[in-house]
Each structure stands twice: as C-alpha cells, then as structure tokens.
C-alpha cells in the first residue's frame with residue numbers, strides 16, 4: 001500500500017518543480033461506455049492516482065503552492081445516498097479531507113465557480129494539454145472567465161506548461177513502497193505463468209489458458225490483467241499483439257503467453273514461450289535457445305551507468321549472430337546489423353519502462369542521447385524472433401514459429417534484480433515443470 005504520507009510527499013516534490021505563482025490541474029479518468037448504458041470497469045488515471053490515491057471518476061486536483069488556505073484542493077462527486085444505492089459508495093468532499101489529505105475539497109458541480117478564483121493571480125498553469133479534449137475546453141473557459149474580469153483588476157494566467165515533464169520523471173523512479181507493489185504484481189504473474197505451463201495440453205484452447213491466468217490473478221488480489229493477455233499458439237505467436245485467444249492448441253506447436261497482472265495499480269509484464277506438449281523439438285530448441293541467449297545477455301546490460309538502448313543493441317547482436325548460424329540470415333554480421341536485416345524477424349525494441357502503466361512514462365532520450373539507467377528504474381527485457389509461416393527464404397522447420405521471452409528488471413545500485421525470475425525459462429526447467 002502507498003500511504004498518505006507518500007502521496008503527500010509526491011505532491012510536495014511536484015510542487016517543488018513548479019515556478020512561484022503557479023497552479024497545477026490534474027483530472028481523474030472518466031467512465032467509458034462499454035455497451036449502451038453499462039460501463040467498462042473504472043480504472044483511475046495513473047497520474048491522478050499517483051498524486052492523490054483517490055479512486056473515483058469525475059474528480060479534479062488543483063495544486064496551488066503557497067496558498068494560505070491549503071495547497072491541495074480536490075473537487076469530487078458529492079455524497080448521494082440514492083445514487084450510491086444503485087452505483088456504489090462515494091467518498092464525498094467532506095471525507096476526502098481526512099481520508100486523502102486534501103486541504104480543501106469541494107463538490108465537482110461547483111468547479112466552474114471555484115476554480116477560476118483559485119487560478120486568478122497565478123501566472124502559470126501546469127496542465128496535461130491534449131489528454132482530455134473536454135477538459136482542455138473547460139480549462140480555457142476558466143481562463144477566459146478571468147480574462148473577462150481584467151478591467152476589474154483580475155490577473156489571468158499567461159502561460160501553460162506541460163505538467164508531464166516533471167511528473168513523469170518522478171514516476172520513472174520507483175520508491176521502496178512502489179517496488180514492493182511491483183514485486184507483488186510480478187509474483188502474481190509468475191504464479192499465473194507457472195499455472196498455465198502446468199495446465200497446458202494439446203486439445204485445450206487459448207481461452208482455456210487465459211482463464212487459468214486470470215483465475216490466478218484474481219485469487220491473488222489482481223482483479224485485472226495489466227493489458228489484454230496474449231495467448232498465442234502456433235503461428236498466432238508471429239502477431240505481436242494477438243489477443244483473439246480463440247484457437248485450439250495443437251500437439252507439436254508452441255504457445256506464447258504474454259500476460260501480466262495489475263496489482264494496486266502496478267503492472268507486471270511477462271512473456272514465456274513453450275511447447276504445448278511439454279517437449280521441445282530440435283528446431284524449436286534452436287530458435288528458443290537463441291532468444292534465451294540474447295535475453296540473458298541483454299539483462300546483463302541492465303545496470304546503472306549503461307544507457308537504456310544497450311540491452312537492445314546486445315540483443316540485436318546476439319540474435320543476428322545466431323540467425324546467421326541457423327541460416328536464417330545470410331551475410332556479414334556488422335553489415336546485416338547496419339542494414340537492420342534482423343528487423344524482418346525481430347521488429348520491435350527490447351523493452352520499455354514499466355510501473356503504473358505497462359508501457360510506463362518517462363523520457364527515453366535526453367538531449368538526443370539514450371537515457372542512462374539509474375537505480376530505481378524498472379524496465380522490461382523482451383527479445384524475440386518471429387518467422388512468418390509463409391517465409392520461403394527460411395528452412396521449413398523454422399516457419400510459423402514466434403518466440404518471445406520477457407522479464408521485468410529493477411535497476412539496483414549494484415546492477416539489477418529480475419522481478420519475474422520465478423517463471424522457468426531454460427529448456428530443461430520448462431520440460432521438467434511441464435512433466436510434473
């Protein structure tokens with residue numbers, strides 16, 4: 001759990017990056033219609049969650065450094081017993097002060113009357129422009145309302161600054177409490193992948209396996225996956241974001257599972273690829289061991305002082321080398337890498353930041369240079385090889401095989417810590433587990 005003090009510390013840290021005489025405005029996520037009058041399950045906006053912990057839609061946070069009557073102002077739905085009987089409990093402004101540490105909290109329906117007054121006299125507005133069109137319009141209306149009062153001495157804000165720069169840099173570095181939640185999210189996903197490996201048999205469907213994964217997530221407190229689970233058998237694995245999960249599992253094929261849990265907001269993201277019948281063929285082993293070798297070499301490169309592209313460059317080097325050896329690529333390694341020949345079979349990058357969002361926020365380049373890794377960052381390492389079923393330039397035995405191996409890696413002062421190491425990944429470990 002992230003406690004109230006940590007949420008307060010985050011707001012303080014953000015306010016310290018703001019110029020004097022400014023205000024920050026951040027909105028909650030909104031409910032989304034799934035079907036006529038029913039909604040998708042609500043998921044809080046990650047930035048709003050990071051700063052407030054407030055779990056409801058229809059809320060707005062204003063941070064006003066130096067404001068005498070309190071710097072943290074929250075607008076939210078009012079209590080409404082009849083509405084709550086139908087749709088669930090609400091916190092309400094009164095309880096928000098105590099429960100979430102707001103200095104002031106007001107009904108969201110009063111925001112048009114109150115927020116312009118809080119903005120007046122502030123020179124800059126820190127805001128996430130372009131994220132929510134409706135809110136963009138409302139923020140401009142609030143500014144215009146102040147502008148219409150200039151003859152009476154009102155001072156409208158004159159500058160907008162993108163709040164994301166500072167906020168997303170904060171989110172990139174995980175606190176001790178966040179790392180604890182990410183470990184838990186990872187553990188849950190590890191158990192789910194192990195369950196899937198143990199259960200998998202020819203004749204089941206991809207959806208059967210998805211059910212096993214989600215059952216394990218739910219019973220461990222992760223009600224939702226961090227993203228749509230990918231359960232891709234045979235050449236479905238060559239589709240990077242395959243989510244139909246509707247094919248039957250064939251004896252002799254492999255199964256690629258890319259699934260992670262969301263635990264108290266924090267994502268895990270694991271991929272494993274294994275033979276459906278529990279025993280690798282020689283051709284599967286050739287490709288699998290190559291991807292594994294590249295993944296282990298790439299993880300080696302995750303340490304403070306290295307930049308974030310080094311794992312990718314290492315993976316590309318090992319994969320290209322191996323594809324030459326297996327006759328999949330032909331030519332000189334350096335030239336093939338320069339020509340990006342590997343992209344025909346490995347077309348994505350080797351990883352991404354992970355945190356409250358599975359593809360988490362934070363700049364990947366600084367001054368046009370790849371960002372240097374620092375302790376507290378968490379990223380995935382996920383090299384792969386995808387050989388299309390109809391690629392006649394490759395030996396038939398390799399066609400229609402897609403293999404990805406993905407782990408979540410915490411950068412530590414000494415090097416790294418693989419949060420998802422619990423899922424077997426050598427040929428021997430996988431075959432042993434599946435035989436048990």
Ligand code: GLY
Pocket residue numbers: 227258269352382406
């Ligand atoms: N599951 C999406 C990804 O691996 O990035």
Ligand code: MN
Pocket residue numbers: 258259269270271406
């Ligand atoms: Mn993934």
Ligand code: MN
Pocket residue numbers: 269352380382406
């Ligand atoms: Mn990933």
